[in-house]
Amino acid sequence: MTSFILILLASIFFTGIVNRVKSITSGRKGPGILQPVKDVIRLFKKKPIYSKTTSFVFQVAPGIYFASVIMAIMIIPLGELKGIISFDGDFVFFAYILGIGKFFNIIGALDTGSSFEGMGASREALFSMFAEPAFFILMGSFALLTNHSSFQEIFTSMHFGSSITYVLGVLATIVLVMIALVENSRMPFDDPKTHLELTMVHEVMVLDNSGFDLGLISLATNLKFAMYGALIANLYMGNFPLYLTIPIFLGIQFMFAISVGILESFTARFRMNRNPQYILVLSSVSLLIFLGVLLVLGEFR
Amino acid sequence: MSHISISNNETIPLSSIPELDYPAFLEQNILSLKNSAGSHCVNYYGIPWNDNVRLICCIANDELSSINISSALVETGKPFNTFSKQNPAFEKFEREIHENFGIQYTDHPWLKPVRYPFNRYNKNENITDYPFFSIDSEELHEVGVGPIHAGIIEPGHFRFICNGEQILHLEIQLGYQHRGIEQLFIEKKKLLQRATLAENIAGDSVAGHTVAFTNLWESMCNYQPGRDLQLSRTLALELERIAVHTGNLSAMCTDIAYQLGSAVYGRLRTPIINFFQRWCGNRLAKGLIRAGKTNFPLTNELAAELTTLLNAYERDFEEISEELFNLPSALARFEKTGVLTREQAENLGTVGISARMSALERDIRYSHPHDLYRELNHQLLLKNHGDVHSRARLRKREIDQSIAYIRTLIQSIPGAGTQSVQLASPSPNSFTLSLVEGWRGEICHAAVTGENGELIHYKIKDPSFHNWMGLALAVRNNEISDFPICNKSFDLSYCGHDL
Numbered sequence: 018m019t020s021f022i023l024i025l026l027a028s029i030f031f032t033g034i035v036n037r038v039k040s041i042t043s044g045r046k047g048p049g050i051l052q053p054v055k056d057v058i059r060l061f062k063k064k065p066i067y068s069k070t071t072s073f074v075f076q077v078a079p080g081i082y083f084a085s086v087i088m089a090i091m092i093i094p095l096g097e098l099k100g101i102i103s104f105d106g107d108f109v110f111f112a113y114i115l116g117i118g119k120f121f122n123i124i125g126a127l128d129t130g131s132s133f134e135g136m137g138a139s140r141e142a143l144f145s146m147f148a149e150p151a152f153f154i155l156m157g158s159f160a161l162l163t164n165h166s167s168f169q170e171i172f173t174s175m176h177f178g179s180s181i182t183y184v185l186g187v188l189a190t191i192v193l194v195m196i197a198l199v200e201n202s203r204m205p206f207d208d209p210k211t212h213l214e215l216t217m218v219h220e221v222m223v224l225d226n227s228g229f230d231l232g233l234i235s236l237a238t239n240l241k242f243a244m245y246g247a248l249i250a251n252l253y254m255g256n257f258p259l260y261l262t263i264p265i266f267l268g269i270q271f272m273f274a275i276s277v278g279i280l281e282s283f284t285a286r287f288r289m290n291r292n293p294q295y296i297l298v299l300s301s302v303s304l305l306i307f308l309g310v311l312l313v314l315g316e317f318r
Numbered sequence: 319m320s321h322i323s324i325s326n327n328e329t330i331p332l333s334s335i336p337e338l339d340y341p342a343f344l345e346q347n348i349l350s351l352k353n354s355a356g357s358h359c360v361n362y363y364g365i366p367w368n369d370n371v372r373l374i375c376c377i378a379n380d381e382l383s384s385i386n387i388s389s390a391l392v393e394t395g396k397p398f399n400t401f402s403k404q405n406p407a408f409e410k411f412e413r414e415i416h417e418n419f420g421i422q423y424t425d426h427p428w429l430k431p432v433r434y435p436f437n438r439y440n441k442n443e444n445i446t447d448y449p450f451f452s453i454d455s456e457e458l459h460e461v462g463v464g465p466i467h468a469g470i471i472e473p474g475h476f477r478f479i480c481n482g483e484q485i486l487h488l489e490i491q492l493g494y495q496h497r498g499i500e501q502l503f504i505e506k507k508k509l510l511q512r513a514t515l516a517e518n519i520a521g522d523s524v525a526g527h528t529v530a531f532t533n534l535w536e537s538m539c540n541y542q543p544g545r546d547l548q549l550s551r552t553l554a555l556e557l558e559r560i561a562v563h564t565g566n567l568s569a570m571c572t573d574i575a576y577q578l579g580s581a582v583y584g585r586l587r588t589p590i591i592n593f594f595q596r597w598c599g600n601r602l603a604k605g606l607i608r609a610g611k612t613n614f615p616l617t618n619e620l621a622a623e624l625t626t627l628l629n630a631y632e633r634d635f636e637e638i639s640e641e642l643f644n645l646p647s648a649l650a651r652f653e654k655t656g657v658l659t660r661e662q663a664e665n666l667g668t669v670g671i672s673a674r675m676s677a678l679e680r681d682i683r684y685s686h687p688h689d690l691y692r693e694l695n696h697q698l699l700l701k702n703h704g705d706v707h708s709r710a711r712l713r714k715r716e717i718d719q720s721i722a723y724i725r726t727l728i729q730s731i732p733g734a735g736t737q738s739v740q741l742a743s744p745s746p747n748s749f750t751l752s753l754v755e756g757w758r759g760e761i762c763h764a765a766v767t768g769e770n771g772e773l774i775h776y777k778i779k780d781p782s783f784h785n786w787m788g789l790a791l792a793v794r795n796n797e798i799s800d801f802p803i804c805n806k807s808f809d810l811s812y813c814g815h816d817l
Contacts (some may be wrong), residue, residue, distance in 0.1 A: 043581035132461045136483075136798070205647065208575035213802040215463065216573075285647040286575035288655075289483060289799040 020095035020247060023263065027270040028236075028243035029054050034271065035242075038278025053239060060232030068225060070130045078125025079230040085118025086237040086244070093247045094169035096254035096262040107167045108156045112149065115200070118237075119145055126222035133214040137221030140289070144206065144218065147296040148199045154303035155192050158185075158310040172251040185309045188302055190249055194273070195299050197245030201238060204281040206292050216289070246270040320346050321388035323379075326686040327537045329750040332766060335374070335389050340398055343390035347375050348404045356380035358667050358680065360753060360762045362401070362411040364419050365775045367391060371419045376751055376764065380685035385751060394439075397422045407667030410783060433493035433816045437501070448491050450477055457481060461798065465494050472812035476801075483797045488790045495816035503776035509535070509609060509741070516763075517604045520780060520814035522562055525554040526756025527778070527814075528607040530763040533688060534752035535609045538744035538765065543610070543689075546732045550616050552690040553727055554594075554603050556720040559757040561590040563713040564635070566809050570710055571642065573803045574651040582638040589627050596623065610741045621728040628721055639714050652707035656792040656804035659704055668788045669781045670759020671712050672808055676704035682755035691755075694723055704792075709807040746771040756781065758811065780814030 033050035040047025049055075067076060091101040092111045104110075123142055126134040160166045162185075163174040175182070199206050202219030214221050223234050250269040254262045287295060311317060320336050338346065351357050360378045364371040370393050377386045392398065400423045401408035415421055416429045420439030423429060431438075434445045452460070458481055465473040473494040479487040502515055516531035517524050529551045536543055543551075564587040571579030591601040598606035598614040606614055642648055658668070663676040673680040682688075683696040699715050701708035744767050751764045759781030768774040789808045793801055 039577060043577050044585070045581070132459065135459075136461070204575055211573075211575060213573065215461075215801050216799040281575075282577045284576065285571075285645065285651055287647070288651055289797050291650070 018101060019098050019259075019263075020093050020100055020266075021091060023095060023266055024090050024093065024240065024243045024247050027246060027267070028239045031242045031246065031270065031274050032239050034274035035278045035281070038275055039282050042279065042282035053235070057232045057236045057239070060235065061229055063228035063232075065226070065228035065230040068129060071128050071225070074121075075125050075128040075225070076230075078121040078128075079226060079233045081121040082118040082125075083233040083237045085114050085121075086240050088114045089118075090240060090244050090247075092168060093244060094172060094251060095247075095266065096251070096259070097169075097173055097256050098259070098262075099169045103167050103169050105166045108160075108171070109153075111168070112152055116145075116149075122222060122234075125226075129225045131225065133217075133221045134224060136215075137218055140218045140292075141202070141222060144199055144292060144296055147293050148196050148299065151192055151296075151299035151303045152196055154300060154307055155189055158303070158307040159189075161307075162310045162313060168251070172254065173256045175252070175255065181309055181313050185306050185313075186252055188306050188309070189252055192299050192302050192306070193245060193249050193252075194276075195296075197242065197249075197273075198277070199296055199299075200245070201242050203277060205284055205287045206296070208286045216286075242274075243270060246273045249273060321350075321377075321386040323382075323384040323386050324751065325384060326682070326688050326753045327533045327750070329537045329540070329745060329748050330387075331745075332747045332749050335387050335749060337372075338388060338390050340373075340390045340392050343373070343375070343388060344399060344401060346388060347377060348401060350377055350379075350386060351405055351407075354379060354381065356679070356685070358669075359405075359407055359411070360385065360760060361751070361764055361777060361779050362408060362415075363764075363777050364415045364421070365766060366419070370394065371415075371421065373415065374749075374764070376762070378686065378753065380679065383686050385686070385753070387749070387751070392421065394419050394421055397424045399424055400426045402426055406665045407784070410787065431493065433496045435496055436498055445493055448475075450491070451479075451487065451489055453479055453487070458486065465491075474812050478798060478801070480798055483799065485793050485796055485798050485801065488793050488801075490786055490790055492786065492812060492815050495813040497813075497817065499817045500776050500778055504773050507772075513608055514604075517602075519778060519817065520811045521602060522811065523558070523756045523758060523761065523780070523814060524602045524604055525551075525558040525607065526754055526758070526761050527763075527780075528603075529555060529689070530752045530754040530756075530761045532607050532609045533754070534750050534763050534765055535744070536741070537752070538748065538750050538767065539610070539741040540745065541610055541739075541741055544732070545690075546615060547612055548689040549727060549732065550612055550614075551607055552694075553616065553724060554606055555689075555754070555756070556724050556727075557590060557594065558603060560631075560717050560720050560724075561587050561594075562757045562809075563717050564590065566806065567639075567642075567710060567713055569806050569809075570706075570803060571648075573806050574648055576642070576645070576648050579638060579642045579648070582634065586631055586635055586638075589631060593624060593627055596620065610739060616728075616731055618731055621731050624724065624728060628724065632721055635717065643711065643714070649707065651800075651803060652710055653705060654703075655706040655800050656789075656796055656807065657703065657705045658788050658792040660702075662791050663704065663788065666784065666787050666791070668759075668785050670755070670757075670785070671709055671716070672759065672781075672785045672788050674699060675701045675708035675712055677702045680760065682753045682760045686753050688752075688754065690727060694726065706803055706807045744771045744773070758782065758809065758814075759785065778817055780811055780817075782810040782812075782815040785810050786815060 032053040037047050089111050092107050094100045123138045126138040159171045163171050165171050207218035250266045254265055322334050324330055357377055357379050361376040364373050370391055372389055372391050374389045400412050402412050403425045414432045417431050417438050431443055458479055461478040463476040465475045475491040477489045478485050516528045519527040564583050568580050568583030594603045595601045658676055660676040663673050663678045669680050677700050679698055681698050683691045684698050701712050748767050754761045762779040764777045766775040793804045
């Protein structure tokens with residue numbers, strides 16, 4: 018429960034901090050930290066408008082997407098404290114409950130019949146597909162290392178004792194940060210600020226959503242970011258007491274948001290056909306982690 | 319002689335333009351383009367002539383700094399062979415002639431409408447049923463963009479035929495911005511009205527189009543502008559070049575999502591256009607250039623202000639350009655994207671940066687200098703690859719060059735020497751042509767006067783008229799997600815094309 022509340026709390030500030038960093042680096046004053054939340058509240062007050070070409074799929078998709086993200090957040094632990102849902106193999110459940118949300122997002126976009134949204138949907142599906150192996154190799158390696166298969170047990174029993182495990186921690190952070198950027202359609206994979214339908218990935222999929230539905234999607238996006246931040250924070254908590262884990266959690270969320278902001282300020286977006294290549298690199302980094310785990314376990318003789 | 323050679327801004331009697339029969343006219347112009355590499359067509363259009371049409375073809379010879387004018391009288395109903403068959407650069411000119419006068423061409427690739435003018439020959443053709451090219455295929459898909467733009471720019475419809483993410487074909491349909499400017503030039507009788515019209519041909523080329531109109535008008539009235547007038551015109555052209563190129567670099571950074579470049583170039587554009595505001599009360603330089611006079615003489619204080627401003631501009635500009643052109647992620651997006659080969663550029667007759675990026679030597683400042691460009695001894699800047707990077711890089715170098723020119727120009731400010739004089743009325747029965755290198759490329763204005771010196775025909779050609787097809791070819795086989803950056807790097811005008 019603690020982790021759930023903390024993630025909700027972090028999500029309020031996360032996107033605001035990213036935007037603020039971007040505005041400071043470009044010499045602008047920029048909107049307040051709470052602007053993304055205010056936008057969501059404004060959208061919640063509005064009625065969605067549905068085009069005649071769409072069916073019920075388009076109407077239920079935002080709700081299911083939002084629900085899937087909430088479910089996934091419930092699984093995330095905080096150090097010793099379990100998430101609201103916790104069982105053996107919950108990381109598989111985590112990945113596929115997000116998958117369901119994404120699936121509905123994609124068919125919702127296809128349902129509009131717009132050629133832009135079709136392109137966006139196919140890009141999103143492709144990129145998530147490439148990101149999936151990276152996540153499973155990473156979590157699978159940790160499961161192998163710790164002999165556990167739920168998030169909470171894996172994270173608490175991971176001890177960064179030897180130098181190799183520190184290396185593993187750094188590599189895992191890199192993989193998780195990159196997966197978070199892919200899954201949230203951030204730079205350098207996708208430009209969330211662009212007005213160009215032809216270059217968008219996520220944004221183009223929600224072009225036809227409006228009012229309450231769009232509010233749900235924006236809120237889910239904010240939550241997802243904080244969720245991945247929480248996952249990264251868990252790597253470093255181990256079995257520390259609560260008065261240490263909460264500052265660690267908030268600190269890592271803050272650093273994550275700032276680094277995303279800096280990354281988005283000083284680089285250009287990748288060319289679209291470079292994206293799959295780059296995302297596949299994540300899988301190979303995950304394989305390195307797997308190799309490291311085998312080393313730690315002494316499987317090589 | 320089957321043509322008459324004039325220099326830029328020269329007024330000649332209409333009767334001195336030789337009138338050929340159509341086959342000879344065709345052969346001569348095609349041959350003169352084929353035989354001399356430095357020749358290109360600057361304008362080709364028709365004038366209603368009693369019940370027939372008088373076609374006028376203007377071929378600029380860059381080596382001799384001359385423009386060869388020839389003409390042919392044709393009947394509208396008869397079929398004719400096209401120039402386009404032998405030289406694709408004429409493709410759009412002939413579409414326009416066909417649209418306006420209903421001349422039937424026998425071997426034109428596709429006589430599509432250009433801009434649906436109000437007085438078009440076939441009024442049954444409407445903008446809503448434009449004949450698009452299409453391919454029947456299970457694998458390919460069509461993406462239509464526009465005419466309403468998602469951002470703030472003008473309307474135009476782009477239809478892509480794609481194989482997945484790859485563009486196979488792009489067709490650009492324009493004409494939504496047509497305002498009948500050429501017709502208005504004849505209807506509006508006052509000089510001020512006409513100058514205002516020229517300023518509003520394309521809002522981003524105010525100086526370019528107004529200088530073209532003003533030079534043409536002064537030549538027709540047999541008026542020689544003083545040095546102070548020439549200076550302010552040259553200065554306005556170069557300042558406009560700096561301002562628009564800077565804004566364009568900013569927009570290109572936005573399109574590749576490079577926020578720092580977008581913010582810094584965007585900020586740098588402001589002091590330049592604000593200088594116009596200080597000088598003439600309008601940030602786009604409207605009202606600055608007038609035939610036979612200037613309402614806003616350039617003072618020494620203004621020049622001093624400009625020097626300080628340019629010093630501050632240059633420091634930041636060089637710093638951010640150093641960053642941008644060394645940033646791997648930006649170069650990865652720029653290089654080898656949207657390539658227009660030299661051969662394609664030559665065939666299409668592209669102008670301005672869209673020609674120089676492919677090592678095609680097209681620059682009016684160099685080949686047909688006017689105003690103070692005669693003294694500046696302009697050196698051509700060329701790139702070879704014809705990609706987005708070449709276009710961005712050329713913009714950067716042209717800005718550097720413009721800054722140097724401005725510094726030279728404002729070293730000595732002539733006093734407000736020009737007294738406001740009443741211009742004589744234009745010479746009757748004459749023809750004038752004015753070429754100006756605007757920031758986008760060569761602008762061509764041509765006018766014909768009647769018995770009493772009244773304007774009977776006015777023809778405007780914006781550089782975009784040549785270059786739109788260049789964009790359509792450059793994006794082929796590129797990814798559709800790279801289209802915005804290609805489009806932005808060409809930076810073409812919708813209203814300049816649509817008139």
